[in-house]
Amino acid sequence: MQHSVSSLLKQHGLRDTQSRRLVLHALVKGNKPLSQKEVYETIKRTDGSINLVTVYRILEKLEELGMVHRHLSSGGFVLCSLEGHAGHHVFLSCQDCGKVEECADPELCRHEDRIARSAGFIPKTHLSELLGLCSSCHTR
Amino acid sequence: MQHSVSSLLKQHGLRDTQSRRLVLHALVKGNKPLSQKEVYETIKRTDGSINLVTVYRILEKLEELGMVHRHLSSGGFVLCSLEGHAGHHVFLSCQDCGKVEECADPELCRHEDRIARSAGFIPKTHLSELLGLCSSCHTR
DNA sequence: TTTATAGATGCAAATATTTTGCAATTAAAT
DNA sequence: ATTTAATTGCAAAATATTTGCATCTATAAA
Numbered sequence: 001m002q003h004s005v006s007s008l009l010k011q012h013g014l015r016d017t018q019s020r021r022l023v024l025h026a027l028v029k030g031n032k033p034l035s036q037k038e039v040y041e042t043i044k045r046t047d048g049s050i051n052l053v054t055v056y057r058i059l060e061k062l063e064e065l066g067m068v069h070r071h072l073s074s075g076g077f078v079l080c081s082l083e084g085h086a087g088h089h090v091f092l093s094c095q096d097c098g099k100v101e102e103c104a105d106p107e108l109c110r111h112e113d114r115i116a117r118s119a120g121f122i123p124k125t126h127l128s129e130l131l132g133l134c135s136s137c138h139t140r
Numbered sequence: 141m142q143h144s145v146s147s148l149l150k151q152h153g154l155r156d157t158q159s160r161r162l163v164l165h166a167l168v169k170g171n172k173p174l175s176q177k178e179v180y181e182t183i184k185r186t187d188g189s190i191n192l193v194t195v196y197r198i199l200e201k202l203e204e205l206g207m208v209h210r211h212l213s214s215g216g217f218v219l220c221s222l223e224g225h226a227g228h229h230v231f232l233s234c235q236d237c238g239k240v241e242e243c244a245d246p247e248l249c250r251h252e253d254r255i256a257r258s259a260g261f262i263p264k265t266h267l268s269e270l271l272g273l274c275s276s277c278h279t280r
Numbered sequence: 281t282t283t284a285t286a287g288a289t290g291c292a293a294a295t296a297t298t299t300t301g302c303a304a305t306t307a308a309a310t
Numbered sequence: 311a312t313t314t315a316a317t318t319g320c321a322a323a324a325t326a327t328t329t330g331c332a333t334c335t336a337t338a339a340a
Contacts, residue, residue: 015336017288037326051290056327058288072212072267090252092261105255108248112230112270115245120275121232127212128268130252135260155307155316177297191319196298198317 012065019050023058024079027068032098033076071100072129078102089127094134101134152205159190163198164219167208172238173216211240212269218242229267234274241274 005024006016014020026042027034034042040055059077062068068077071091078091078100090108092101109126116123145164146156154160166182167174174182180195199217202208208217211231218231218240230248232241249266256263 015287017336019289035326052326053291053328054289072269073210075215090255092256092259094261095264101259103255103259108251108255111248111251112268115230115243115248116232116270116272119232119241119243121234121270121272122278123270123272124235125271126268127271128252128266129212130256130261130263131265131267132256132261132263138262157307157317159318192297193299193320194318 008067012067014061014065018048019054020058020062022048022050023055023062024067027077027079032100033071033074033078035074035076038076069102072127073131074098091129092134093129093131094137095131096133096137099134148207152207154201154205158188159194160198160202162188162190163195163202164207167217167219172240173211173214173218175214175216178216209242212267213271231269232274233269233271234277235271236273236277239274 005021005028008024009016009020022043023039026039029046030038030042036055036059037052039059040050040052043050043055059068063070063077067080069080069089070076071078071093073093080089080102090103090105092103094100108128112126112128113123145161145168148164149156149160162183163179166179169186170178170182176195176199177192179199180190180192183190183195199208203210203217207220209220209229210216211218211233213233220229220242230243230245232243234240248268252266252268253263
């Protein structure tokens with residue numbers, strides 16, 4: 001795990017630093033959107049020490065590079081789980097436990113394109129969020 | 141216009157106050173998502189006087205009642221232009237001029253439902269945002 | 281290895297944003 | 311007109327975000 005995070009950083013041309021590993025690790029463990037402060041607190045609580053300002057700066061950079069996304073309704077950060085799907089992401093957000101999954105659906109993408117064009121828009125990117133209950137929350 | 145804003149307030153069981161009229165009016169004129177501060181500044185610049193705290197409180201209440209929506213990517217507030225479509229809104233956002241249109245598309249809604257269900261989710265509400273260039277911006 | 285260096289981090293402090301408590305005001309029902 | 315619950319303004323507190331600068335460190339070159 002630690003290793004995969006390191007190579008993820010290198011793949012994106014970033015220095016493999018302790019702080020960045022901690023931030024990415026917090027997002028992986030969190031499995032839901034986390035604010036900068038939540039990332040900071042997760043790290044303090046478990047692995048080690050980091051500065052809140054550093055968390056801000058790291059998340060800003062990771063977002064620039066598309067390694068994390070800003071979750072729409074919560075504003076928190078989630079690790080981007082999709083490769084090669086820049087420009088179209090669908091979040092499935094559980095209103096109960098807060099878990100967020102991400103998926104891509106090419107057909108939905110085309111459908112949204114059509115809507116945009118029929119309104120005279122030239123579409124560039126799409127964002128969608130579906131809010132509801134995840135399987136483990138609604139079976140209970 | 142002033143009158144329609146007043147009746148809009150009453151329709152939702154809200155007192156028809158000067159401050160609320162100013163806030164709604166600012167959103168109508170803005171024709172794009174505005175943050176609390178932007179609403180505040182619009183009002184100061186044009187119509188009259190209001191307190192920033194009041195703007196926060198009014199927008200919070202209008203959002204609760206579904207009269208305005210939080211725009212996803214910008215975080216600003218936009219007047220809800222649709223009646224009877226609670227739970228599914230598609231924003232068309234121009235990346236150049238910032239204009240935001242809103243529409244509803246029942247077929248898209250069903251499509252998103254299917255995606256959610258196939259991932260084991262029980263969907264409740266959907267949010268979509270299509271970013272691109274509006275007709276007047278891409279013809280130039 | 282060691283060294284040089286661009287990039288990353290920590291710390292302190294400045295800004296900006298959002299929330300809260302309370303007294304004064306006001307819309308609307310009687 | 312009077313009453314009253316809701317709304318607003320003001321001041322201040324609490325949070326969140328950004329900035330500047332000195333120090334440190336991951337990497338690449340020697």
